[in-house]
Amino acid sequence: MKIDDVPDVLPRGGAAGGAGEDRRGKRLQELLDAERDAGLIGAFAQVRDGDRTRSLVTGLADLTTGRPPRADFRHRAGGVIKSFVAVVVLQLAGEGRLDLDAAVGRYLPEVVPGDRGRQVTVRMLLNHTSGIGDYLERFSATTEKLAEAGTRTFAPAELVRMGLDLPPAGAPGSKWSYANTNYIVLGLLIERLTGRPYGAELAERVFGPLGLTGTSLPGTDPAIPGPHQRAYLPMADGSVRDCTSYDMSAFWAAGELISTAADINTFYRALLRGEVLEPGLLREMKDTVPFNPKAPGAGGYGLGILWFGSKRGPVWGHNGLAPGHTTYCSNSEDAETQLTLAETYNLYEPLGSHSHPITAARQAFTAEVMGGTED
Structure with a gap:
């Protein structure tokens, strides 16, 4: 299917679930619709301002039927899982079952052997300073390869x-370089230490206690359970491929999470308010390395969580990409203001890029949520 062949029937969004007719709600809807106007197929978002929740949708959930998105859809949240995995690793550290500064080879000598196993620590895996290459580069060189994975x-x-097997991104501990491989190793670490599937630990320690009933790990099941947007991946020839059915084992502990906007907001609010980790462990999680050492005030990466600067101070969360689905999570320091935005379609741009109109529209929407004020 060519995206240009789709009739111009993409509807403007409608506020759902309590957005009301207030001016802030209208402004947020206009900005979310601007993403649709820039070419995004569809999106839904949940915005929390204190105790007030706004749910917004725009565009289409299905190009064939023309049905719109719903605010309660499930969605492949990709790298957002890293915050969940990091929580479990930190809890295990708090229980004395691992040392964050111990070499990973101490626990998994056959998984990360040799010098790297002796030099790379658990902390370096968590904050992406291990220097290990990103295996996902093998799949993401082209969208065709990503679809086939x-x-x-x-x-x-x-x-x-x-x-x-990839060239190292740097010496262990020398710099930040995002690598999904790190979190595959961490998933294996959780399993080695607990003797259970890593997903069982996430469910018992996080999903269950927080009541995240729309959150799951699919394993090798290619389906998305429950109501959801279809997943569309842009191809080099201008067409879009439907990747709704997709074996997420290629992402595993680095990106297989399925969740809802409400569940993700619930998780980050509980996390940032100290309800998931003990205070000392939360401080460890928020101890960050800069994305760019030349601009340390622009943002950084902690242990499974990242931050960017805003008018109101640091914005915490994580972004996630899965084939055909993209998720953006933003939270104020106290988690009073929250945004989880789930989009259909993927864009591949450098971190912080403003070059694509959809990206620019998304950043304007996010800035309004995180920097705007109630009327």
Whole structure:
């Protein structure tokens, strides 16, 4: 299907679930619709201002049927899972079952062998300073390769080997370099220490206690359970490929999470308010390394969580990309103001880029949420 062949029936969004007719709600809807006008297929978002919740939708959830998105849809949240995985690792550290500054080879000598196993620490895996290459580069060189990765099943150890076979991004601990391989290793670490599937630990320690009933890990099941947007991946020839059915084993502990906007906001509010980790562990999580050492005030990455600057101070959260779905999570320091935005379609741009109209529209929407004030 060519995106240009779709009739111009993409509807402007409608506020849902309590957005009301207030001026702030109208302004947020206008800005979300601007993403649709810039070419985004569809999106839904939940904005929390204190105790007030606004749910907004725009565009289409399905190009074939023309149905609109719903605010309660489930969505592949990609890298947002890293915050969840990091929580479990930090809890295990708090229980004395691992040392964040111990070499990963102490726990998984056969997974990360040799010098790297002796030099890379658990903390370096968590904050992406390990220097290990990103195995996902093997799949994301083209969108065609990324689409094909969802047609087969991968073992976690296979993904780790792919990352270790790539040229190192740097010496262990020398700089920040995002690598999904790090979190595949962390998933294996959780399993080694607990003797259980890492997903069982996430469910018992996070999903269940926080009541995240719309959150799950699919394993090798290619389906998205419950109501959802379809997932569209842009191809090089200008067409879009439907990747709604996709074996997420190629992402595993680095990106297989399925969730809802409400569940993700609930998770980050509980996390940032100290309801998930003990205070000392939360401080460890928020101890960040800069994305760019030449601009340390622009943002940084902690242990499974990142921050960017805003008019109101640091904005915490994580972004996530899965084939055909993208998720953006923003939270004020006290989690009074929150945004989880789930989009259909992927854009591949450098961190912080403003070059694509959809990206610019998204950043304007996010800035309004995180910097705006109630009427």
